[in-house]
Amino acid sequence: MATATGVEDEPRRLHADSGLPDRLFRGTLRGGGAAVLAIMLLVGGFLTYRAWQALEVAEFSFLTTEAWEPGSGNFGVAAVLVGTVLIASVAIVIAVPLATGTALYICEYAPARFRRTLISLVDLMAAVPSVVYGLWGMFFLESQAIGVARWLSTYFGWFPPFTVDGADPHDPLNSATVYTSSTFIAGIVVAMMVAPVICSIMREVFSQAPVGEREGALALGATRWGMIRSVVLPFGKGGMIGGTMLGLGRALGETIAVFLVISPVFVIQPHVLQAGTSSVSSLIALRYGEAGAFEMSALMAAGLALFLMTLVVNFVASSIVARSRSGAASDA
Numbered sequence: 001m002a003t004a005t006g007v008e009d010e011p012r013r014l015h016a017d018s019g020l021p022d023r024l025f026r027g028t029l030r031g032g033g034a035a036v037l038a039i040m041l042l043v044g045g046f047l048t049y050r051a052w053q054a055l056e057v058a059e060f061s062f063l064t065t066e067a068w069e070p071g072s073g074n075f076g077v078a079a080v081l082v083g084t085v086l087i088a089s090v091a092i093v094i095a096v097p098l099a100t101g102t103a104l105y106i107c108e109y110a111p112a113r114f115r116r117t118l119i120s121l122v123d124l125m126a127a128v129p130s131v132v133y134g135l136w137g138m139f140f141l142e143s144q145a146i147g148v149a150r151w152l153s154t155y156f157g158w159f160p161p162f163t164v165d166g167a168d169p170h171d172p173l174n175s176a177t178v179y180t181s182s183t184f185i186a187g188i189v190v191a192m193m194v195a196p197v198i199c200s201i202m203r204e205v206f207s208q209a210p211v212g213e214r215e216g217a218l219a220l221g222a223t224r225w226g227m228i229r230s231v232v233l234p235f236g237k238g239g240m241i242g243g244t245m246l247g248l249g250r251a252l253g254e255t256i257a258v259f260l261v262i263s264p265v266f267v268i269q270p271h272v273l274q275a276g277t278s279s280v281s282s283l284i285a286l287r288y289g290e291a292g293a294f295e296m297s298a299l300m301a302a303g304l305a306l307f308l309m310t311l312v313v314n315f316v317a318s319s320i321v322a323r324s325r326s327g328a329a330s331d332a
Contacts, residue, residue, distance in 0.1 A: 040311075047300055050300035051301035051303075053297040054301045058298075063076060063078060063305070064078050065077075068283065070295040077302050079266050083279045084309075087277065090190075090272055091188075091191040091193075092247060094188060095194050096247075099198035099202060099243070104228060106122075107207050122200060125192075130257045131256045131257070133189050133257045134259070134261060135260065142180055149179040149182065162273055164178055164271060167274075178274060180275050181261060182272065182274055187272070194248075200243075204239070206239075214232070241317065242317060249314055254279075254281060259286065262279070284302060
């Protein structure tokens, strides 16, 4: 647009100087994000480099072979990957309801004078070393859980995962060893480890539910549970999913506790109540000390498979959380 002087007006560019502190903060965040990405790429590159020798020999059969005999060239992660997923699945099935109930009780029902104590106890459980949980599972839980496993096998044996081969639930003299060192017991131990982490995340999200919506639901005649169902749970949906996936990521990689409880077998074991299972992390812990050069490469390949599986789980979790942000919607 021409002016009286014949010079066209140009839109003025607005520039706001954010200041040195903001620029430093922004640069620090970008640097931190880039460093995390670089570290992940370096870890993946290192595992790929060390695993390449074994992957060249096994090729695609590495993902379909159940046995683990690197010396004869017959090795794969099919059995240990299935065992890893089953142990983590049992842990999540047990841990999520327990963590959700605990978080809701602390936020909504616990007296104010006891709330801080309960929060400290839950956080303390998350700080207990995994070897302590493993020893507890090996010396105490295993003997106590046999009755539960036998009961599940007796009345729910028609469900394939609860079937126990070679066990007659109606025979009182049947050996109880078929129920020990199982996926079920390992899953319980891992559930006790991941439940405090999941509970802490859920508790933080539930406590941030809008007070106005809470009071509005109660003012309209909703019960305490009705308010939780219509306000707190919809608000915390993203946090519940994120906490569950974070717990799943830890359950997939748990090593010492699982290693102390299970009896390793290198066949696909779909029966969670039956003795014998394995996981990628326990395989590495079992064979690392005596592994030769080639078997070490095979163990690195197993670690690479676990690394990629964990990345996929976390990527799916982040996608789900991004689509269901806490507080995005509620029924109140």
